[in-house]
Amino acid sequence: MAGMKDVARFANVGIGTVSRVVNGSGYVSDEVRDRVNKVIASLNYTPNHSAQSLKTQKTKMVGLFVPTINHPFFAAIAQQIESMLDKNGYKLMLICSQDKVEKENGIIKLVAQNRMDGAIFFTHQEHKDISPKYSIVALDRHLGENIPCIASDNYESTQKALDYLLSRGCKKIGYIGGKPGVESEVSERLRAYRDTVAGLGMGERIIYEPIAHGTEAVYAEKFLKLYGECDGVFVSGDVLAIKLYSAAIRSGRRVPEDLKIISFDGVMGNWMDTPVFTTVRQNLCKLSEAIVEQLINKIEKRDYLQRVIVPCDFIIGETT
Amino acid sequence: MAGMKDVARFANVGIGTVSRVVNGSGYVSDEVRDRVNKVIASLNYTPNHSAQSLKTQKTKMVGLFVPTINHPFFAAIAQQIESMLDKNGYKLMLICSQDKVEKENGIIKLVAQNRMDGAIFFTHQEHKDISPKYSIVALDRHLGENIPCIASDNYESTQKALDYLLSRGCKKIGYIGGKPGVESEVSERLRAYRDTVAGLGMGERIIYEPIAHGTEAVYAEKFLKLYGECDGVFVSGDVLAIKLYSAAIRSGRRVPEDLKIISFDGVMGNWMDTPVFTTVRQNLCKLSEAIVEQLINKIEKRDYLQRVIVPCDFIIGETT
């Protein structure tokens, strides 16, 4: 493998000159630059990234921590994030924590080890004492001082969805959603639900428990059994919504005639299309943009925002 | 950030000794090892990965190239691969090529740059002249000599699926699937279809064109329009199968009474469940295992297989 000194030798220049033309830094005469570039091409030279990192203390790599990538929401946003990072010259290291705390804690080590410049955290776990010196941002979670949190406008969007359900004539509206293992912006959805139904005397019908990915169907059934009288339901999450829909149909209900369903997330559209859900769609593009922007701001020592809220889109489908 | 020499100084030992206890290599007296470990803990020392890589020429990192991660099949297998790699002490760098050739070509550079020890290739593009000295394995694709190819037993599984359709009484069986941009094991499915229907005088009903992710519905409609008389269809891919199912229902057909559908891949189960498809399920676990095993064999200079074929499972659902 050709190294810088090989290039220098063949081009009859010093090693520093080669570095300058490779990095486009400092002054190099056109004539010399040309010569060096030719040698680089002919030798098929590429700078060794480990050496660069060692020297500069930068890896141009960002870690993405998700519970699992095999979930429509995480897959969709990971895609966007990878693309945003790429635009900014960063690579993505994917880590599926599978909700294992040890694996999530590895993150700290990974940035301490200088394997990545920063990390993005999608987690259900508790994380205390993340040193603010590390560049970390979180989706939906407040991990601590100086850890930027990016989230959708969960409260307002949920409110809007519920208002829509009301305007469609619903009298008994339920809520079903997973309970995060940790304080999270997602709980704003439940707060909006409570605030909204409270003044209406329609009573609360809530399922709010930890729901592992893969077990959604169980809770969907449970909801129908507990709150069979509902004529509308706000579902926090696409997968759950689909399971609820199926369960409702199986139980002989008609959607939307007997039961209106609104889901949150809105990422299933590409993968299936029966039915088209009415949904609060998180703006994954804007979300990723904000995530990557704040993260890189922090990595590159620029000012960054502690909190960014991104508005959702409300999409009317066939389930209301 | 504490470095090795800090540890050495505090522990009153040489820097080499520290290295030895960190790596568990060479001889160190228990007494000294203890002392060093204590200092390491108290200083919160972690070896700098860039330095290690520079020295050892190993990054313990593997690249995964997929067209997009926002697709049930890729998301599902990426999850498995990440897990297998983790077990083997490797990290995963995710690159979504979005079918951009330039981005895919970056791979070569990435391993040349020493950013990763090897790579896994899921691609629709052509790739010539990948030097066999790089550690690369491919799913479903023959990228060249010394590039291991891992694939499902596409031919046999398709044959089995078609036999099942026949046994269920189908008289006019169609085939719909995306055409890879490059020679691929996936085309074995079509070959099996042709071989099977050939001797039966039922005529070929085939859609086999490049189908971009996101445009599946178009081709589903097209299939029904072209081959409305079909009573059975083999669909190469879950997403396509779902779109075809929806289109069939919309057109007034009953599934399975009027049209029986078998899909290939079998990864949608977790994400939706209406209906449960009869499907040839690729064994993602075994596939990932084989991929990672051959890749690491090659990276670590052990013998490796040029080709591994993994059997699929045939799952009978409600669409036949």
Add this chain to the structure above:
DNA sequence: CTGTTAGCGCCTTCAG
């Protein structure tokens, strides 16, 4: 404008 030099943090002989 260009060559030389001194490390970045670690691993690995090589003497002791």
Add this chain to the structure above:
DNA sequence: CTGAAGGCGCTAACAG
């Protein structure tokens, strides 16, 4: 069993 020394490939500061 342990310490010292050289160098992995590159960048950045410093003389020319």
